[in-house]
Amino acid sequence: MARKSGxxxxxxxxxxxxxxxxxxxxxxxxxxxxxxIAAEVGVQAGALYLYTPxxxxxxxxxxxxxxxxxxxxxxxxxxxxxxVPTERIEQFVRFxxxxxxxxxDAVFIAYMELRxxxxxxxxxxxxxxxxxxxxxxxxxxxxxxxGRFNLCDTKLSAYAIIAMLTxxxxxxxxxxxxxxxxxxxxxxxxxxxxxxxxxxxxxxx
Amino acid sequence: MARKSGxxxxxxxxxxxxxxxxxxxxxxxxxxxxxxIAAEVGVQAGALYLYTPxxxxxxxxxxxxxxxxxxxxxxxxxxxxxxVPTERIEQFVRFxxxxxxxxxDAVFIAYMELRxxxxxxxxxxxxxxxxxxxxxxxxxxxxxxxGRFNLCDTKLSAYAIIAMLTxxxxxxxxxxxxxxxxxxxxxxxxxxxxxxxxxxxxxxx
DNA sequence: GTCTATAGAAGGATAGAC
DNA sequence: GTCTATCCTTCTATAGAC
Numbered sequence: 001m002a003r004k005s006g007x008x009x010x011x012x013x014x015x016x017x018x019x020x021x022x023x024x025x026x027x028x029x030x031x032x033x034x035x036x037i038a039a040e041v042g043v044q045a046g047a048l049y050l051y052t053p054x055x056x057x058x059x060x061x062x063x064x065x066x067x068x069x070x071x072x073x074x075x076x077x078x079x080x081x082x083x084v085p086t087e088r089i090e091q092f093v094r095f096x097x098x099x100x101x102x103x104x105d106a107v108f109i110a111y112m113e114l115r116x117x118x119x120x121x122x123x124x125x126x127x128x129x130x131x132x133x134x135x136x137x138x139x140x141x142x143x144x145x146x147g148r149f150n151l152c153d154t155k156l157s158a159y160a161i162i163a164m165l166t167x168x169x170x171x172x173x174x175x176x177x178x179x180x181x182x183x184x185x186x187x188x189x190x191x192x193x194x195x196x197x198x199x200x201x202x203x204x205x
Numbered sequence: 206m207a208r209k210s211g212x213x214x215x216x217x218x219x220x221x222x223x224x225x226x227x228x229x230x231x232x233x234x235x236x237x238x239x240x241x242i243a244a245e246v247g248v249q250a251g252a253l254y255l256y257t258p259x260x261x262x263x264x265x266x267x268x269x270x271x272x273x274x275x276x277x278x279x280x281x282x283x284x285x286x287x288x289v290p291t292e293r294i295e296q297f298v299r300f301x302x303x304x305x306x307x308x309x310d311a312v313f314i315a316y317m318e319l320r321x322x323x324x325x326x327x328x329x330x331x332x333x334x335x336x337x338x339x340x341x342x343x344x345x346x347x348x349x350x351x352g353r354f355n356l357c358d359t360k361l362s363a364y365a366i367i368a369m370l371t372x373x374x375x376x377x378x379x380x381x382x383x384x385x386x387x388x389x390x391x392x393x394x395x396x397x398x399x400x401x402x403x404x405x406x407x408x409x410x
Numbered sequence: 411g412t413c414t415a416t417a418g419a420a421g422g423a424t425a426g427a428c
Numbered sequence: 429g430t431c432t433a434t435c436c437t438t439c440t441a442t443a444g445a446c
Contacts, residue, residue: 026320027235027320027321028233028234028235028320028321029233029235029236030232030233030234030235030236031234031235031321112317115231115232115233116232116233116236152391152392152394152395152398153391153394153395156388156391156392156395157395159369159372159373159376160369160372160392160395161369162372163368163369163371163372163375164364164365164366164368164369164372166368167364167365167367167368167369168364170368171364183361186357186358186361187357187361187365189357189358189402190357190358190361190362190365190399190402192402193357193398193399193400193401193402194395194398194399195398196398196401197394197395197397197398
């Protein structure tokens, strides 16, 4: 009642997704109750059902929006004109690290809660993930065709690079020894090696 | 009763851990009930408590044994005499991929269910994980000191390599285009590039 | 060593008042 | 738009029979 004047449907919906994202990331989808989420939002459990038909849809929406954000953000980024000495791969590495470090909770959920999605929802998220992987694969194939990269395997290089870049989210801490910029540089350095097979082979005994 | 003659405590305990491992990996710790596990084992829910004091201990034991197996298996592997042209890093890459592909369920749990461990249990598993990371870090540092590797960053190279190697478990399928042996070779090729910074730099524009 | 039965707590989701 | 109250289900864990 007293609350009514200050409440706002749109806003509550946002707060709900934010709260669910935080809790799902921390404790896991299955371990979090609607009552817990409601407490975080500041409403009673029943009120949540004004904003989501059920818990499963809430999870799916979080993951689906996350994937859309990712694809959309890369689209915007890749349409920027590239400063001359910068390669696409550098742009991708920096983008991926920054984007994922800014959203550790959603990233965690997107990778960990796939198994809690119903079959149909799972397929939708998987398709978007594959689409993103395909973007990197294209960058790698283009670089290979232009003679700039010497790949061990195109698809597996894409998988490996995404795995190592996303892995940053598991150990990064704000108060760690490395700035985000420095981390980007180190990973770029490692990725450059990874896509330069011939060079590495020359080094072998 | 009829069952009594064929039952065996030691065996049931093993079957229990195997069943729990499979179910936790598939649905997640929090989503799996003791009743489900009991059904998989072929007993009633109450009987499980003869083999574990509670669900949490069951999870911890699975993860703890997995880490012990990993550390023990690498110890055995690394004590074997190395065939002459083989480097430690090759041995590690091949070992890590094979070990993890043989235990996808336990690996999945070890990485995904950390957040469901109580604080004290979490610390124990984390310590063992760090110990394993340290083994690779040592291999990298030795190679660097011997002039065989040119690393972008020792610790981050270890993180990156473990992340990309473990990532194989997320996409590998028995009926895929690549044999395990071929996968090992491709990842070895990529790792060789990753630890050969100087070579890669020469390639840059 | 395993079963049945159950205590006691907590879960998702809905109904109806305000 | 939110609350209170509640239905019905499911959960972990225990007690006691066999």
